[in-house]
Structures are given as C-alpha cells and as structure tokens.
Amino acid sequence: MAENFIRDIIKDDLAAGRHQQVVVRFPPEPNGYLHIGHAKAICLNFGLPEDFPGRCHLRFDDTNPTKEEMEYVEAIQEDIRWLGFDWGEHLYYASDYFDQLHEWAIHLIREGKAYVESLSAEQIREYRGTLTEPGRNSPFRDRPIEENLELFAAMGRGELEEGSHVLRAKIDMASPNMNMRDPTLYRIRKASHHRTGDKWCIYPMYDFTHGQSDAMEGITHSLCSLEFENHRPLYDWFLENLPVPHRPRQIEFARLNLNRTVMSKRKLLQLVENGHVEGWNDPRMPTLSGMRRRGVTATAIRNFCDVVGVAKRDSMVDIALLEHCLREDLNAHSPRRMAVLDPLKVVIDNYPEGQVEQMEAENIPGVAEAGTRKVPFSKVLYIEKEDFREQAPRKYFRMKPGQEVRLRYAYYVTCTEVVKNDAGEVVEIHCRYDPESKGGNTADGRRVKGTIHWVSADHALAAEVRQYGPLFLSENPAAEEDFLQDLNPDSLTVLTAQVEPGLAEAEPGSRFQFERKGYYCVDTAHSQPGKPVFNLTVGLRDSWAKIESKERQKAKA
C-alpha cells in the first residue's frame, strides 16, 4: 500500500513505543449502502493491519434508531467482505455500549459537568449564538445536581416528551468552537432500535458515543473525515473527563470525491426512493453493490484506493482513474468473446452453402494458459453496423466497398455489393472471401489493416445487452442547484445483441471482454438460465473515435 501521512504517524508511534500494535476501526452508520467513498476509508483502515501488527474492527455506529435498519447492517458486511477484508471476531455495535454510556452520562452530571436542558430546540439554537458571536448560558445550566439526576432518570423512564428535554455537557457557551458550546449528549427518541428494541427511549449523540466507543475497544488511531476536525476538542474533552480505560487519538483525512457522480447517502437514497434507478445495487450507482453488479472488481477498487492516496486537502478524483484501474485488471483476466451489438447482415457469396467451420479463437491473446475456444463460421454473418461505411472517411480501415478486411480468427473478405432498403439504408452486404486466408492470415504475407469481429447468423445467440453511460451530465452534480435535474436521460440503453453461442451458458456474475467493444458482466438480477443479460462494465479505449472527431474538425476547417 502507498505511503501517506497517517501511516507515517503510525510508524512513528510504533517506533517510539507509544503502542505495541495498531488498533483501528471502520465505523459505518447502518442507514444506507456503502459506496466507493467508503471504500477509501475501508482500504485505509483494513489495510493497516496488513502491514503493521494490530487489527481493524467493524463497528456499527447505530445511535439513531429512526434512520437505521438491519438490511443495511447486512449489506455493509457483505460489501466489506467482497472487497476482501475481514474483521475476525471484532464486530461491534455502538448500541452495545449504551449501558456504559448511560453510566458515564450520570458520572458527568454528578461531577457537575452535565445538565438537563428544558429549553426547546429552537431556544437552544438562539442561545447558542452564531459563528461570530458567543452564545449565552441556558437558564437551566445551573440546575442542582440532584435535580439533573432526577430529570435525566425521568427522561430515561419515558416520562418526558420527545423534544422537551435533552442532556447537555457543561463546557463553554462562549467557545469559538461551536461543538464546545454545551453540546447535546442525550435526546429523547421513543423509537424502537434495530438491536436494542424498546429498551431505551433516550439515545446518545454521535459525539458522546464515538470517542468512548474507541476507548472501550482500545482503538489507537481513530481515522475519520475532515468534517470531524472541529469535533476533535470535544472528542478529547470526553476522554479527559470520563474514567475511560484507554486514550485513542482522532486523525482526520479528506474523503473521496469523484467527478460525474454523487457520494452522499442522502442523495443516493433519493435516487433509490424516487425510482431514478433500480435500487441501491443499480449498476449505475456508485455503491459497492451497484459497482459489483456492473462487473467492477474488488481488485480494481483496491488498486484505485491505493493510487488515489490519503491526504488532508479536498480533491476531486477523475473517474478516468477508476476506469484505468478497472481496465488494467479486466484486460489481464477477462476471457474474450465476440458479440455484435448493432448487427448488420453479411453474405459471403463464394462461401459454400450449408458449410460450417469451427474457428479457433484465443480466450486471452498472449496468455496461452487461458486456452482457446471454437467459434462457428458460416456463409451468413453479422458484423457491427459501424464496421461498414459505403462512403468511408480517411483512415477508415474497416469494411468498405473493395477494401479487404480480416474477420477475426476467420478469413479475409472484400465487400462487393451493398443492398439498401427503400429508405436508402444499408441492410445487407455481400462479399467474397479468400479461402487461402483461413485463421486470419495468408502465405503471401499481405497486410490487411482492419480486423473486425463477427458472429455466424445461424448460430448466434440473441442476448440483452445493457449499455451504461454516466448517471449525471455535469462534472460535479453535487454542486448543481438540483442534482436530479442533472440526471443523464441516456444513462441506460438496452440492446439486443447477437453473441457467440457459447455465451448461452455464461454464469451470472461472470465477466468477458467483447472484443473491440468493452468489458461486460452477466447481470445477477435479470439473467435467466440460457438467457444471459450483459451489463457494460467499462468500454475499451476508443482511439478511432478520437481520430474520427479530429478528422471531422479538419474537414470543417
């Protein structure tokens, strides 16, 4: 794993003997699915014990019963395991600490460091002051300890209404750090919790939970994102004012931002609930479950997180970097197949009627161990519509009248005739083949610039192919006034392709490269036995598209 400032700190702590091992944690709130941004934090935390003595805990930060669900708890574990990480015995829930946290709240009251507030939420806001003006003390701030104890107990017994009271720490209403202006410790929520059921009707806030949970688990380095930087003094205040067994250290780093996508759980939830996508695992979603369904590999995500690095400045990573990591992994490991996405019929006039040859094709060129397969070839084929032009531009190496091209792993063919419909559209091509060119080369060694893919019309399997484009149009949809207005109406195009017959048995979840097109994954939701549905994972780099657009510009000028 690449070096970063956090690993430097850890190395230094280990070398100085401040710790014998590193204990870290990944603390998701189970209120949504994990996304690629979480992967950065997961790789950082779970990657540490791979290089240093120690361990990484998985801890669900489940202090808000109104937003959290068991479905998310399970999905989160599946996603982390899929990435290839393991927390062993160390699965924890903040809700397991509710008893201890409650005791510590009473401890603070007894010490005169916490009080029960009777002001309304709105009044509390008024008393808090602003970013530039200090707050004022609440009239309830100096309530006697015994009364605080009694009121807090009444909160706990459910005798007080939601919103009527909260427990607050007594710190400093004039602090320039808003988090220190008597933060809320406990609020009343008469809601059933996904793990503790109806045991509690008061729940601790994040700030009162996180550091103490770290302390109880013996966390040495508590890594979180930048927006918690201002919370660190409060994190430390609790550790200093409570009889905790251990003293963890919070270190903040910048979360991942990716262009052309949104990364907030709130926005992702909106996409799901408003039906803009099929669900959390829609292949267009930046969720780990969506990316997995799309065919993205765990290896690619881990390499991506590694190369992105960890630092403290906000940044926007180009999605092209993720695509690069993906292609790198997929290129090395995906078996090749031929699939014609937009078919055009081709008849080889001089090829014997009824003859079928089994052409041998490499599964991964250059990787002999990956083996070969047989692909049936016959007189009538399909090729890609875009691989034929009646009027071809400069530098067009594919099929055009009179230009010899290679049918990959098969024969050289030359177009002799173009058949059009009444609308003038090309509907069929006729050509002649060179019987001496079987396999795709000839003894005379003549050069053929273009090589195109094909399938035999009589043998091809018609298969659904789902072509995905970016979900959003702009560089940074999160910065748009309404990100939903930025949704790409063409993010999904469903095609019926003609593919190699062998693909009929492709297992859901298996990945292939459709030669000259891209990487595809058999969809786990829509595929039927014998009827695979393919998701575009990522396209191949397309330098012809660049050449063509450049030629067009030249022609204009």
Add this chain to the structure above:
RNA sequence: UACCCGAUGGUGUAAUUGGUAACACAACAGGUUUUGGUCCUGUCGUUCCAGGUUCAAGUCCUGGUCGGGUAGCCA
C-alpha cells in the same frame, strides 16, 4: 467578517524530514499489433504570493491571498 484545516503539472499523490521536484492518470506525438484493445517510447511544472533565515527552502519563520469546514435533539 469568529474558529479550525488546507494550498506541489489538466487530475490525484510523493519528495530520504533543509540537499537534483518523483510516480500514476489524462492529453498530445510516435512505434508494435490478427482487438483502432494491450504493450513500448517521447512531450507537458517559476511547488499560491511577498518578505526573511540558510552555502542550500516545496519543506523552517513572518505577513498576505485563495479554497474548504463549522451555528442538528444527524453521523
């Protein structure tokens, strides 16, 4: 106009902790190729600004500029 944090190519991270600014992506230009894929080669920077310390500053000091975060009974 409060407090906290940050600033290195188009993008993201490095820089032996004061000693020749490196790696990857992108872009561009070539080469190889039975995928216009892969692979290979090359091109692309006054380290935010101004002072200061020093033989030597991306790194240390002072002042500024710009960007981000913070006023939930969310996390």
